[in-house]
Amino acid sequence: MISRRQTLAALAAATATLAAPAISRAAGGGTFRIGWQKNGVLALAKSAGVIEKRLEPLGFAVTWAEFSSGPPLLEALGAGALDFGPTGDVPPLFAQAAGGKLLYVGTYAGAPSGSAILVAKDAPIHTLADLKGKRVAFKRGSSAHNFTVKALRKAGLTVADIKPADLSPADAAAAFKSGGIDAWAIWDPYFAVAEADPQTRVLTTAEGIVDSWSYFLGREGFVQEQPQIVLAVLDTLKKTGVEAQGNLEATVPALARITGVPEAVTRTALTRPGADLGKVSTVSDAVIAYQQSLADEFYDLRILPKKLSVSDIVWRPKAS
Numbered sequence: 001m002i003s004r005r006q007t008l009a010a011l012a013a014a015t016a017t018l019a020a021p022a023i024s025r026a027a028g029g030g031t032f033r034i035g036w037q038k039n040g041v042l043a044l045a046k047s048a049g050v051i052e053k054r055l056e057p058l059g060f061a062v063t064w065a066e067f068s069s070g071p072p073l074l075e076a077l078g079a080g081a082l083d084f085g086p087t088g089d090v091p092p093l094f095a096q097a098a099g100g101k102l103l104y105v106g107t108y109a110g111a112p113s114g115s116a117i118l119v120a121k122d123a124p125i126h127t128l129a130d131l132k133g134k135r136v137a138f139k140r141g142s143s144a145h146n147f148t149v150k151a152l153r154k155a156g157l158t159v160a161d162i163k164p165a166d167l168s169p170a171d172a173a174a175a176f177k178s179g180g181i182d183a184w185a186i187w188d189p190y191f192a193v194a195e196a197d198p199q200t201r202v203l204t205t206a207e208g209i210v211d212s213w214s215y216f217l218g219r220e221g222f223v224q225e226q227p228q229i230v231l232a233v234l235d236t237l238k239k240t241g242v243e244a245q246g247n248l249e250a251t252v253p254a255l256a257r258i259t260g261v262p263e264a265v266t267r268t269a270l271t272r273p274g275a276d277l278g279k280v281s282t283v284s285d286a287v288i289a290y291q292q293s294l295a296d297e298f299y300d301l302r303i304l305p306k307k308l309s310v311s312d313i314v315w316r317p318k319a320s
Helices: 004-015 019-026 040-048 050-058 070-078 091-097 143-154 169-178 190-195 220-225 227-245 248-259 263-270 285-300
Strands: 030-036 060-066 084-087 102-109 115-120 135-138 163-166 183-187 200-205 213-219
Touching (some): 030 040, 030 050, 030 070, 040 050, 040 248, 050 227, 070 084, 070 102, 091 102, 091 213, 091 285, 102 220, 102 227, 115 143, 115 190, 135 143, 135 169, 143 183, 143 285, 169 183, 183 190, 190 263, 213 220, 213 285, 227 248, 248 263
Parallel strands (some): 030 060, 135 163, 135 183
Antiparallel strands (some): 084 213, 102 213, 115 183, 115 200
16 A cells, blocks of 8 residues: 555656656547555456456556555645545545645445444443543544544534544554554444454444545546546446445455455445445536535634635536
């Protein structure tokens, strides 16, 4: 997985190579650079090579770079080192605020029950209100950040009432296991892995607290130059997801091999209420409204440095 340091190195390398791919793309071919996280329909598509098969006749090769969460992936995408990648709801807001040249190009709906706040089995934390004064880990700028804000609000608290720890999923997992943090807000498959430990207790899932929208984003220049490639990839992902959801007996072991997560844990994540790998689509007005509401909220909370107009960076493909 790519760390922040490796991301910055990739950005520096990309700066010297962006001009050349633009020439080949203008001629109808080039390289499609995907950032991915080790879960979901994009991981299945990578393993099966279906995007490569779809784009090869169109003259495009495909490269992949793995990331542990959305913020560093979008940092690379916004700086031009990638062309396409998935993320939760909050990272695009920070990327837009930072001036990243990217566009929302697609959505995929997750299961709210696939994110949770976890505590140790014997911890004296039994309600959200008990988090006051506790050290709570979440990746700043990730979907877990949004979940934490809204979960605390449900208990009449704010982030100022806790001791937030900005940790990547891997670092938070280690801190949680060692007792270095009191609670951990996290998403699948990390949630499913931790939940399988009998020493872990689920304080709450995100169900009833926050919607679960995730996005595919594209590099602005690439999307504008090659809209047919983006549509082909979204179509391929939808077909892959529908097929995978319809045959979980094959999908569970396939995804487990990719992630290294045990099959029983993978099945837990894929069968949560509302889970559906095939829910891939272009961006609807309802989703834009949700994302705008989130942007306004995070600005009011002084988490975002500026007001945003989400619709300014939403791609609306022309009808063919």
